[in-house]
Amino acid sequence: MLLTVEDLHANYGTIEALHGISLHVAEGEIVTLIGANGAGKTTTLHSIMRLPPPEAPKTIKGDIKIQGESILAIPTHDVVRKLHVALVPEGRRIFGNLSVMENLTLATYARNRNDDLEQDLDQVFTLFPRLAERRKQRSELLSGGEQQMLAMGRALMSNCRFILLDEPSMGLAPLLMQELFKAMRQLNEHGMTILLVEQNARVALRFAHRGYVLDTGSIVAEGTSDLLLNDPEVKRAYLGG
Amino acid sequence: MKQFSIPAVLTVTLVTLVGISLGEGINLYWQDVIMFMGINIILSASLNLVNGYMGEFSCGHAGFMAVGAYVSSLVSVALFTQSSLFGAPILSSGWAVPLFPLCLLAGMAAAAISGLLVAIPSFKTRGDYLAIITIAASFIIKSAIENIKPIGGARGFMGMGQVTAAMSGTADLPWMMFWVFLGVVFTIWILRRFVSSTYGKGILAISQDEIAAEIMSVNTNKMKIVAFMLSSGLAGLAGGLFAHKLGYVNPGSFTILKSTECLVMVYLGGMGSLSGSVLSAVVYTLMLEILRFVIPWINDLLRWAQLIPTDYQVTQIWKWVLIPLLLVLLMQFRPEGIMGRHELADYFPWIKKFYRFR
Numbered sequence: 275m276l277l278t279v280e281d282l283h284a285n286y287g288t289i290e291a292l293h294g295i296s297l298h299v300a301e302g303e304i305v306t307l308i309g310a311n312g313a314g315k316t317t318t319l320h321s322i323m324r325l326p327p328p329e330a331p332k333t334i335k336g337d338i339k340i341q342g343e344s345i346l347a348i349p350t351h352d353v354v355r356k357l358h359v360a361l362v363p364e365g366r367r368i369f370g371n372l373s374v375m376e377n378l379t380l381a382t383y384a385r386n387r388n389d390d391l392e393q394d395l396d397q398v399f400t401l402f403p404r405l406a407e408r409r410k411q412r413s414e415l416l417s418g419g420e421q422q423m424l425a426m427g428r429a430l431m432s433n434c435r436f437i438l439l440d441e442p443s444m445g446l447a448p449l450l451m452q453e454l455f456k457a458m459r460q461l462n463e464h465g466m467t468i469l470l471v472e473q474n475a476r477v478a479l480r481f482a483h484r485g486y487v488l489d490t491g492s493i494v495a496e497g498t499s500d501l502l503l504n505d506p507e508v509k510r511a512y513l514g515g
Numbered sequence: 516m517k518q519f520s521i522p523a524v525l526t527v528t529l530v531t532l533v534g535i536s537l538g539e540g541i542n543l544y545w546q547d548v549i550m551f552m553g554i555n556i557i558l559s560a561s562l563n564l565v566n567g568y569m570g571e572f573s574c575g576h577a578g579f580m581a582v583g584a585y586v587s588s589l590v591s592v593a594l595f596t597q598s599s600l601f602g603a604p605i606l607s608s609g610w611a612v613p614l615f616p617l618c619l620l621a622g623m624a625a626a627a628i629s630g631l632l633v634a635i636p637s638f639k640t641r642g643d644y645l646a647i648i649t650i651a652a653s654f655i656i657k658s659a660i661e662n663i664k665p666i667g668g669a670r671g672f673m674g675m676g677q678v679t680a681a682m683s684g685t686a687d688l689p690w691m692m693f694w695v696f697l698g699v700v701f702t703i704w705i706l707r708r709f710v711s712s713t714y715g716k717g718i719l720a721i722s723q724d725e726i727a728a729e730i731m732s733v734n735t736n737k738m739k740i741v742a743f744m745l746s747s748g749l750a751g752l753a754g755g756l757f758a759h760k761l762g763y764v765n766p767g768s769f770t771i772l773k774s775t776e777c778l779v780m781v782y783l784g785g786m787g788s789l790s791g792s793v794l795s796a797v798v799y800t801l802m803l804e805i806l807r808f809v810i811p812w813i814n815d816l817l818r819w820a821q822l823i824p825t826d827y828q829v830t831q832i833w834k835w836v837l838i839p840l841l842l843v844l845l846m847q848f849r850p851e852g853i854m855g856r857h858e859l860a861d862y863f864p865w866i867k868k869f870y871r872f873r
Binding site: 326360363371382383432 | 716729
């Protein structure tokens with residue numbers, strides 16, 4: 275199992291955001307985590323990434339394992355560098371003061387000194403041809419969709435094999451959203467494992483193999499996408515009847 | 516041709532500077548102004564790394580300058596001169612020229628280490644705490660020096676004049692002009708290399724979004740410490756040059772006022788612009804000197820217009836009213852500083868045809 279989360283409790287000071295959730299993601303899977311605002315989706319991703327507080331919860335109980343090894347003592351930059359997990363954060367958080375190319379080459383931090391970046395750059399530019407056109411532009415001048423592509427491209431450049439996506443469809447036009455999901459599907463076919471957090475439950479479930487439904491800090495339903503799409507409770511609460 | 520243009524320009528500048536100082540094309544006063552300009556360039560460019568490129572707020576640059584000044588002075592005085600503190604010189608005065616860079620290097624290393632001591636506790640916290648901690652550190656350094664009796668305490672430390680005299684004994688050249696010039700070139704070169712490398716881009720990433728930088732596997736704590744040590748080390752270099760240029764140092768030169776001057780130069784030039792820092796250091800130094808002439812004129816003018824009482828004299832103290840006033844006006848009309856975040860070549864792209872910066 276690539277990722278196992280066991281009985282995870284997460285606290286922001288006195289407020290408990292997660293009340294003991296367990297989930298797992300196998301190699302090559304697309305798994306989605308759906309739920310309303312404040313359900314704890316982002317908290318789960320930030321806990322997995324080991325981000326420092328205040329972004330991530332202050333204290334964590336339970337365990338998070340990557341390939342069976344607990345990662346609770348590993349700092350974020352090593353989760354990226356050594357365990358090859360990447361996060362595409364909510365709101366993209368690209369480096370606006372750097373050019374597109376500089377944003378992408380920053381990934382060398384996650385690589386060995388002699389890695390060949392060319393091949394990965396090619397992969398990113400084939401996946402998102404628009405980035406190639408805009409490679410010299412300051413990235414704060416990109417459109418929202420292009421920024422989301424850059425955030426994904428940046429994650430891919432870090433040589434990851436497991437990518438965590440936090441609300442990639444937020445604020446995107448439907449056409450761009452389709453393009454983005456198509457790109458993610460391609461990545462998955464080449465062996466990338468994906469954990470997707472989405473508010474748009476219908477799109478997410480159609481895209482993923484399996485899903486978990488999170489409600490105010492607890493997992494209330496889980497199963498294959500088809501199962502969840504047809505579950506009357508899930509339908510009523512998240513898919514609009 | 517491209518790859519030779521910068522070395523060529525630098526050589527010509529150096530030869531001109533040394534030549535006119537030697538041939539007394541300019542008098543000693545202007546030589547001093549040029550050297551202070553150089554020292555100010557080092558100070559503003561190095562502080563720009565932390566306050567401009569990295570977006571943190573350090574305001575104790577004078578403290579690190581003091582460490583560099585004292586350590587390099589102590590080393591050079593012990594090595595090359597007869598002093599009451601160290602006794603007979605360890606090496607003959609002929610070694611003063613070749614080994615002087617090592618004295619400066621010792622000052623830099625000491626300043627960088629004191630920078631490390633400040634950085635470790637302050638970067639554990641986030642946000643504005645660095646400003647407070649660096650002010651505190653510069654006060655600690657200053658009062659520590661004031662209370663170490665063997666190095667002169669508050670009266671200061673002397674003897675570096677003999678070091679420069681020893682250098683002149685080897686060859687009668689304006690050595691300090693030469694060293695200041697080399698120091699400036701070294702500073703600009705190393706900072707430019709640093710911030711334009713992919714490794715150094717991590718600093719810009721930190722200034723933009725620390726969490727996103729961490730997600731890109733930038734070890735933000737380590738990066739901040741590296742940048743802070745580089746910055747304080749270069750401040751130490753400026754201190755070493757300052758001490759040897761004057762021939763003596765005292766703790767009174769490294770007060771909060773000096774740190775403030777460094778901050779003024781960074782914000783005047785533009786945060787995150789090396790050419791801005793160079794430009795602002797030149798402008799600022801000239802401004803200080805020009806006011807020296809202008810203030811008596813103002814005095815005469817006001818006297819003539821009978822706007823001031825006859826027993827009042829407009830003195831040089833007014834400098835510290837006029838310069839902050841200029842800063843207020845700058846913040847009003849051009850808050851990003853002279854250059855903003857840009858370099859000279861961004862405004863004049865044709866310059867790029869003539870050089871390749873490495």
